[in-house]
Amino acid sequence: MSKLMTMKDAIDRFVHDGDTIVIEGFTHLICFAAGHEIIRQRRRDLTLCRLTPDLIYDQLIGAGCVRRLVFSWAGNPGAGPLHALRRAVEQGVPNSIELEEYSHFGMVARLSAGAAKLPFYPLRDYKGSDLPRVNPQIKTVVCPFTGEELAAVPALNPDTAIIHVQRADGNGNAHVWGLMGVQKEAAFASRRTIVVAEEIVSESAIRSDPNRTLIPGLIVDAVVHEPFGCHPSYAQGYYDRDNDFYVGWREISQDVEKFNAYLDEWIYGVRDRSEYVARMGTAFTRLKASERLSDPVNYGY
Amino acid sequence: MATEFTASELMICQAARQLRDDEVVFVGIGLPNIACNLARRLHAPDLVLIYESGAVGAAPARLPISIGDPSLVTDSLSVCSMFDVFNFYLQGGLVDVGFLQGAQIDRFGNLNTTVIGDYVHPKVRLPGSGGACEIALLAKRVFVIAPQRKRSFPERVDFITSPARPAMVVTDLGCYEFVEDELVLTSIHPGCTIEQVRENTGWEVAIAENLKLTQPPTTEELSVIRDMIYKM
Numbered sequence: 162m163s164k165l166m167t168m169k170d171a172i173d174r175f176v177h178d179g180d181t182i183v184i185e186g187f188t189h190l191i192c193f194a195a196g197h198e199i200i201r202q203r204r205r206d207l208t209l210c211r212l213t214p215d216l217i218y219d220q221l222i223g224a225g226c227v228r229r230l231v232f233s234w235a236g237n238p239g240a241g242p243l244h245a246l247r248r249a250v251e252q253g254v255p256n257s258i259e260l261e262e263y264s265h266f267g268m269v270a271r272l273s274a275g276a277a278k279l280p281f282y283p284l285r286d287y288k289g290s291d292l293p294r295v296n297p298q299i300k301t302v303v304c305p306f307t308g309e310e311l312a313a314v315p316a317l318n319p320d321t322a323i324i325h326v327q328r329a330d331g332n333g334n335a336h337v338w339g340l341m342g343v344q345k346e347a348a349f350a351s352r353r354t355i356v357v358a359e360e361i362v363s364e365s366a367i368r369s370d371p372n373r374t375l376i377p378g379l380i381v382d383a384v385v386h387e388p389f390g391c392h393p394s395y396a397q398g399y400y401d402r403d404n405d406f407y408v409g410w411r412e413i414s415q416d417v418e419k420f421n422a423y424l425d426e427w428i429y430g431v432r433d434r435s436e437y438v439a440r441m442g443t444a445f446t447r448l449k450a451s452e453r454l455s456d457p458v459n460y461g462y
Numbered sequence: 463m464a465t466e467f468t469a470s471e472l473m474i475c476q477a478a479r480q481l482r483d484d485e486v487v488f489v490g491i492g493l494p495n496i497a498c499n500l501a502r503r504l505h506a507p508d509l510v511l512i513y514e515s516g517a518v519g520a521a522p523a524r525l526p527i528s529i530g531d532p533s534l535v536t537d538s539l540s541v542c543s544m545f546d547v548f549n550f551y552l553q554g555g556l557v558d559v560g561f562l563q564g565a566q567i568d569r570f571g572n573l574n575t576t577v578i579g580d581y582v583h584p585k586v587r588l589p590g591s592g593g594a595c596e597i598a599l600l601a602k603r604v605f606v607i608a609p610q611r612k613r614s615f616p617e618r619v620d621f622i623t624s625p626a627r628p629a630m631v632v633t634d635l636g637c638y639e640f641v642e643d644e645l646v647l648t649s650i651h652p653g654c655t656i657e658q659v660r661e662n663t664g665w666e667v668a669i670a671e672n673l674k675l676t677q678p679p680t681t682e683e684l685s686v687i688r689d690m691i692y693k694m
Contacts, residue, residue: 188530
C-alpha cells in the first residue's frame with residue numbers, strides 16, 4: 162500500500178500543536194523542507210528534539226513554533242552561535258523557550274531506550290560535570306551485578322520523527338548511506354514516522370540491497386518525495402552542503418528584521434519545496450555531487 | 463633564518479606532535495582537525511581518525527568545515543551510527559586521544575562550553591556539551607587547544623561541562639600539563655614571556671622548574687599545514 166503524500170498533507174496529518182517532534186540527521190540529511198512546512202502551517206508549542214538544533218530549529222524557534230528544546234549541542238556548525246535560539250533564551254523573543262540539555266551520548270542513549278521501549282539507558286558519563294545539577298532528568302543507577310554507579314537517562318519517545326533519506330519505496334522502506342547519525346533510533350523511538358526521500362524507487366530496488374535499508378516501511382506512516390529537500394544541509398551522492406549559506410546565516414539570524422524577511426521570502430513566500438528549488442535557480446548546479454560509486458556486492462547464494 | 467609562523471600554526475604543530483602512530487583519535491573541528499591531519503601526513507600515517515558523526519578511519523580530501531562533512535565519508539574505513547561511536551568506540555575504550563576546545567578552561571582542567579554567568583539567566587549562552595563531556599571522561603588522553611585570555615583561563619569555570627584533566631593544554635602562549643591536581647606551565651612559545659602568561663591567567667599559575675621553550679614549527683610542518691589550508 163502506498164503511503165505517498167505531499168509534505169503539506171504529511172505535516173497536516175502528523176504534526177500537531179503541542180507535539181514532541183524529532184527531525185534528525187547529523188549535519189547530513191537534515192530535512193529543511195519539513196521544517197519550512199511546519200513554519201508555513203504555523204504550528205505552535207512544539208517540543209523539538211535533536212542532538213544539534215542547527216539552522217532548521219533556529220528557524221522554527223525564530224518563527225515562534227517552539228515551546229521547549231531538548232538537545233545536546235546548539236551552534237551553527239563551523240560558523241558561530243544560533244542567534245534566533247539565543248534571542249529566545251536571553252531575551253524571550255519571539256517567545257521564551259525551555260531548554261532541556263544533555264550531551265550527545267545522553268541524547269543517543271535516550272533515543273536508544275525509546276526505540277527499545279526500555280524506561281532508561283545506562284551510560285558511563287557525567288561524573289564531575291554540572292549537567293546533572295541543572296537537568297534533574299540525568300540520574301544515577303547502581304548496576305545490580307557489579308555495584309558500579311552509572312549515569313542514567315530516561316527514554317525519549319517523540320510523537321513524530323521526520324527522517325530524510327536518499328531513496329525509499331512507496332511503503333517507506335528507506336535506503337540511507339553516508340552519515341547515519343541517530344535516524345534509526347529516532348524513527349523506532351517515535352510513535353509515527355514521516356520518511357522524506359530524494360528519490361522514490363521500486364520495492365525491487367530496495368530488495369536488491371537490503372543491508373542498506375535503515376528504516377523499514379513497517380514503522381513508516383507517510384512517504385514524501387522531496388528532491389533537494391535538505392538544502393542547505395546535504396545528501397551524500399546527490400548534493401553537497403551549502404557551506405556559504407551556513408556562514409551567511411549568521412548575518413540573517415543576528416537581526417530580527419533580516420530573519421523575518423528571510424521567512425517571508427523563502428518560507429511564507431513559497432507554496433512548497435518545488436517553488437523554493439525553482440527560486441534557487443542554478444544555485445544547485447554548484448552543489449551537485451561528484452560520482453564515487455562503490456564496488457557492487459553479490460547477494461547470491 | 464627562522465621561518466615566520468602564526469600562533470595558530472604553532473598550536474597545530476604542538477598538538478600534532480603529541481599524537482603517536484597507530485593511535486585512535488577522536489577529532490574535533492577547527493585546529494584539532496588540522497593537527498590530526500598534519501600528524502597523519504607526517505609522523506603518524508596510521509593514525510585512525512574518528513569523528514563523532516560516525517566516520518571511522520576518515521581520510522578527508524578537503525578541510526571539513528563541520529564535523530559532519532561529506533568528505534569524511536568518502537574513502538573512510540567505516541561509517542557507523544552515533545550509537546556505535548559513543549557505545550562501542552568511546553565507551554568501549556578504543557579511543558586513545560580526544561581533542562577538546564572550550565570558551566573557558568580552569569586551573570583544575572575543567573572545560574566550559576555551556577554558559578558564561580548563571581545557568582538560568584546566562585550572560586552568554588554557549589552551544590553546550592556535544593560529545594565533549596563523554597570524550598573528557600572516556601578518552602584515555604585529552605588534549606585541549608585554546609587561545610589564552612584572562613577571561614577564558616579563570617581559577618574556576620562558570621559551569622563544568624566537561625571534567626577533563628587534560629594531558630596537555632596548548633594555548634597561543636605556552637603548553638600546560640597536569641601536575642598533581644592543577645595545570646602547570648611546562649613550555650613557553652618563542653617570543654612569549656612569563657609576564658604575558660601571568661597577565662592572561664586567572665590564578666597564580668605554577669611554572670615548571672625545567673620550563674622549556676616550545677620548538678617552533680619546522681619548514682616541513684608549515685608547508686603541510688599551508689598546503690592543507692590553502693589547497694584542500
